[in-house]
Amino acid sequence: MRVLGIETSCDETAVAVVEDGNIVLSNLISSQTDLHARFGGVVPEIASRAHVEALNPLMQGALEQAGVGFRDLDAVAVTVGPGLVGALLVGIAGAKAVALATRAGFIGVNHLEGHIYASFIEHGPPEPPYVCLVISGGHTMLVHMPEEHRYEVLGQTVDDAAGEAFDKIARFMGLGFPGGPALDKLAREGDPRAIAFPRAMADSGDYDFSLSGLKTAVLRYVKAERTAGRRVNPADLAASFQEAIVDVQVGKTIAAAQEKRVGTVLLGGGVVANRRLRDRMEEAGAEAGIRVLFPRLELCTDNGAMIACAGSSRLARGERTPIGIGADPGLELAS
Numbered sequence: 068m069r070v071l072g073i074e075t076s077c078d079e080t081a082v083a084v085v086e087d088g089n090i091v092l093s094n095l096i097s098s099q100t101d102l103h104a105r106f107g108g109v110v111p112e113i114a115s116r117a118h119v120e121a122l123n124p125l126m127q128g129a130l131e132q133a134g135v136g137f138r139d140l141d142a143v144a145v146t147v148g149p150g151l152v153g154a155l156l157v158g159i160a161g162a163k164a165v166a167l168a169t170r171a172g173f174i175g176v177n178h179l180e181g182h183i184y185a186s187f188i189e190h191g192p193p194e195p196p197y198v199c200l201v202i203s204g205g206h207t208m209l210v211h212m213p214e215e216h217r218y219e220v221l222g223q224t225v226d227d228a229a230g231e232a233f234d235k236i237a238r239f240m241g242l243g244f245p246g247g248p249a250l251d252k253l254a255r256e257g258d259p260r261a262i263a264f265p266r267a268m269a270d271s272g273d274y275d276f277s278l279s280g281l282k283t284a285v286l287r288y289v290k291a292e293r294t295a296g297r298r299v300n301p302a303d304l305a306a307s308f309q310e311a312i313v314d315v316q317v318g319k320t321i322a323a324a325q326e327k328r329v330g331t332v333l334l335g336g337g338v339v340a341n342r343r344l345r346d347r348m349e350e351a352g353a354e355a356g357i358r359v360l361f362p363r364l365e366l367c368t369d370n371g372a373m374i375a376c377a378g379s380s381r382l383a384r385g386e387r388t389p390i391g392i393g394a395d396p397g398l399e400l401a402s
């Protein structure tokens with residue numbers, strides 16, 4: 068089964084061709100970050116327009132690289148939510164056009180399910196149940212999956228998403244936008260124990276997260292140091308901030324896996340590209356006897372292959388989406 072995967076929920080236009088669920092024949096991404104950088108965040112109108120310009124050439128490129136034509140596609144999988152409504156609509160319209168013109172199957176995919184299924188591209192689906200941590204620019208969520216495609220949300224952030232916190236602190240430190248990757252790199256030269264930032268909700272006894280207090284603590288610390296005439300070491304600041312986030316993510320994820328008695332943890336979303344998080348999760352998993360799976364780096368951030376992979380799994384179960392479906396900017400995972 069050959070599936071075209073299309074992802075346009077935020078600021079990356081992404082198209083992939085995936086065979087038999089996890090063989091990636093092509094995976095192209097056109098990033099718009101340069102267009103949004105001077106605004107310090109994603110501007111929805113600019114995102115929609117850029118998707119319109121990028122989608123057709125990217126589809127052509129993905130097919131060419133995969134060595135197939137439109138007629139060789141068995142199905143088209145596309146992100147239908149959550150995300151920016153105008154951005155989602157561009158991908159959905161493109162996907163419908165291909166499906167109608169070629170009579171290929173059509174399947175709508177939840178973006179967060181895509182992030183979770185990205186782990187299966189390398190590892191194939193292990194035996195369920197799983198606990199999944201989805202951490203991206205828009206979400207921070209712990210989910211219990213008793214079986215494939217069934218989701219029970221255990222907890223989520225009550226304020227900022229982890230990626231959002233990374234981006235805000237990176238911006239404050241002058242590291243550009245989106246600053247997660249730059250902060251990750253800088254933190255490698257710093258001491259994670261240099262500054263004791265709060266581990267918000269680490270002991271709250273539930274699986275919710277709060278990240279806005281940490282952000283305020285960083286700003287307050289820097290201001291106080293400056294007022295006292297002391298120099299702040301940027302690498303130590305980055306490493307200590309990152310450690311506070313990672314500590315809570317690791318602690319809650321392992322606790323959830325133990326409570327739910329699952330042997331496999333899946334990590335997905337842009338922040339899973341973070342090296343410290345990957346290392347610490349692997350260590351904690353090994354210690355607890357829990358298998359921790361995460362996607363290779365380029366499949367952590369938004370891409371079309373993860374959408375094709377999640378879509379393929381649904382198609383294989385006989386599912387199809389009515390061609391009249393629209394975008395759902397607030398689509399829930401458990402729906």
Ligand code: KG4
Nearest residue numbers: 203204205230247251337338340341368369
């Ligand atoms: O999954 P994604 O591409 O888009 C959303 O669905 O939101 O995630 C993007 C987020 C951004 O906030 C970005 O700064 C963050 O992932 N990110 C990172 C790293 N790479 C990307 N955060 C920390 N460390 C990284 N290495």
Ligand code: ZN
Nearest residue numbers: 203336337369
């Ligand atoms: Zn994403």
